[in-house]
Amino acid sequence: MAKNKYFTYEPRQRKILGNEKWIATLKKEEMCSTKEIAEEIAYRSTIGAGEVEGFLIALLEEVKYHLIAGDGVRVNGLGTFYPRVICKTVDDVKDASLKNCVKNITAGFRPESQLRESVKEVKMKKFDLTEYINPKENR
């Protein structure tokens, strides 16, 4: 996987309000699995990858357990996971009931400021097909 800190974008044609427009979209990259993260952590420490992976799964399961119990959960360096209730509004206070307002319950995530800022500082690079065909020659 690329170590460079940049996002690759490519222009895509989209129909916006009936008009054909061009918009920059993020080029899809390979998904990084929990196993790969564990291997990376093991490489930086003296702990085995299998043990790290087991720990990470236990950590994420613990976060899930608290989320299902209705609590927000803060993980240092990452952010806060919280149960998110999607509601609609009503004109009268008498109509404001669970049945009328609640549309869906899902989970939300608020990244920590450091993580958010780190992503905001990433530079943008236009997608170049030749780089993908022969990356060694072009980098």
Next chain:
Amino acid sequence: MDMQIVWLKMAIGAKKGQKQYTIHRVNYGNTTHEAILEGVQAASTFSAADSELIIRHFADVVEEKLSSGHPVDLGPLGTLHPNITAKSVDTKEQCTAKTITNKGITYYPRAELTEALSKMSLRVINSEVRGRKHKKKTSESDEE
């Protein structure tokens, strides 16, 4: 999960400026990092220092992967994806990095998690209707 009826003034849409009512989750405060760590440690053989180290490295690796454009799989929680917001333009040539207005992270919860959350029981705990302060119009929401 405890919920409460709140009122708010609409900032956009057909009902802009009108007072509307809805239901919000009552936030009693988040489960702290230490409480999570304690729970995980009970099920593992790692010391407190090792556990803290792994979590710190975990956050670093997630940050690095997201910053290099890779989505990250968080197992039972779902996935985190880097995303961009951009202005639309008329021609392909006009579509440059300058049109990109924002960069951020999008969280997609796993279907199993959403399903478990949707089965959660909700209750409205307080009949007192409270106003919700809007970020831009704080003076108006202080009325009640």
